[in-house]
Amino acid sequence: MAAPELKYSIGNSASTTISSSMSNAATSTVLTSDTNFAAKSGEGMVILDEGESTEELAYSSSKTGSTLSIPAANRGLEGGSAQAHDSNASIKGILSAGMWNDMIDALSNVVLATTGALDTTKVVDLTTVQVLTNKNLTSATNTFPTSVVTLTGAQTLTNKRITQRVVTTTDDATAAIDTDSYDEYELSAIANATVFTLTGTPTDGQKLLVRFKDAGVSKALTWTGFTAIGVTLPTATTAGKWHYVGCKYNSAASAWHAIAVTEEA
Numbered sequence: 001m002a003a004p005e006l007k008y009s010i011g012n013s014a015s016t017t018i019s020s021s022m023s024n025a026a027t028s029t030v031l032t033s034d035t036n037f038a039a040k041s042g043e044g045m046v047i048l049d050e051g052e053s054t055e056e057l058a059y060s061s062s063k064t065g066s067t068l069s070i071p072a073a074n075r076g077l078e079g080g081s082a083q084a085h086d087s088n089a090s091i092k093g094i095l096s097a098g099m100w101n102d103m104i105d106a107l108s109n110v111v112l113a114t115t116g117a118l119d120t121t122k123v124v125d126l127t128t129v130q131v132l133t134n135k136n137l138t139s140a141t142n143t144f145p146t147s148v149v150t151l152t153g154a155q156t157l158t159n160k161r162i163t164q165r166v167v168t169t170t171d172d173a174t175a176a177i178d179t180d181s182y183d184e185y186e187l188s189a190i191a192n193a194t195v196f197t198l199t200g201t202p203t204d205g206q207k208l209l210v211r212f213k214d215a216g217v218s219k220a221l222t223w224t225g226f227t228a229i230g231v232t233l234p235t236a237t238t239a240g241k242w243h244y245v246g247c248k249y250n251s252a253a254s255a256w257h258a259i260a261v262t263e264e265a
Contacts, residue, residue, distance in 0.1 A: 002073040003059035006106055007099045010044025010060060011036040014093030018048070019066075022089070024082040027071055029091070034066040037093065042068055045077075047094050054083040057096060124149040129165075171215070179208055179249075179256075187212040190219050190237060198225040204251035213242045227253070231261040238263055 014036040022029045029048075031037060037044075042063020048056045059074040075082035078098040104113075110123050120128045135149075136156045149155060168186040169175075173193065177185045179200035187194070190212060202208075214237040223233045226247065234243060246260035 001061045001071060003077060005102050007059055007102070008040040008044040009095055009099075010042065010046060010093035011039035012093075014039075014044075014046075016091060017088045018085060018091055019087065021087045022048075022085040024075075024084045025072065028067050028069050029085075031066045031068060031091065032088075034063065037068070038063060039093075045094055045096055045099055046070075046091055047096075048085050048091050049083065049089045050092065052089075054085060054089070056080055056083040056085070057094075057098075058082075122150065175212075177208070177210065179206065183207060184209045184211070190214040191217075193220040193222070195222040195224060196226070198256055202249040202251075202256070204249060206249040208247040208249070208256065210245040210247070211242060212237070214239060216240050223258075225256060226258050227255045228261075229257045229259050231258055233258055233261065234263075 016031050016033045016035070016037075019030045019032045034042075042060055045057065045059050046068070048054070048058065056075065057077040057080055058070050059077060060068040060070050061074065062069045072082070078096060110119060111117060112119050118125050120130060124130055124132065132149075134154050136154070149157060164183040165181060166184040166186065167178075167182045168188070170187070170189040171191045172187060173195065175185070175187050175194055175196045177196065177198050177200075179198055179202045181200070185208070187210075191214070194212075196210065216239055218237050218239045220236050221234055226233060226245075233245065237243060242264040244260070244262050245258055247256045247258050249255070250257050
């Protein structure tokens, strides 16, 4: 295996010598003592001949007994080159500058370098309102797991629930619905003739549910920006009844299509 971008540390206080010489083309080396070299089953960063002209950084892929496997692609790392090492050359596990910097670069893909806070332009958190694109949501349940969802690339999300953005208000004769901020709009206690209007920049296929109820007396309704498809938008409320209008945005028509209308029995 080639050395990964995120490398393991081979073990705390891992330090010994090699028991036989090692050429610059060798892909393994035998440790005089393998004590502390097995934190990740022998995988990790090592330095040979530290402080010598033959100093070399290498990455072990595994350990069998006292033998470290170090593929050719894992030798001479971090700007160095593979070197020949004599028997009894020193070898120790290290945390190198490259390992640290690679870890910081990886973290910078999900957190802000300036503050350490989650970068919500790249990943989804559990509290911020975010627009998700190119995602398939299946099997919704009541809770989110703590794992992170990336914002780029297609993903199938399992056991996720999308909480609808709902606004509720009362007796607003100029009922302006901000479709950028809400998925459901509830208007109750209508006491005046009411005009429903739409604002925002919706996306194709976006859904909107409008539910409303008068204060016990029928009131006139006007719908501005709505296009009825196969249904008839109500021109007045039925006294004391909840009404529902389901809509979907059609970007080809640049219109909010009302496709379902019903009222409480």
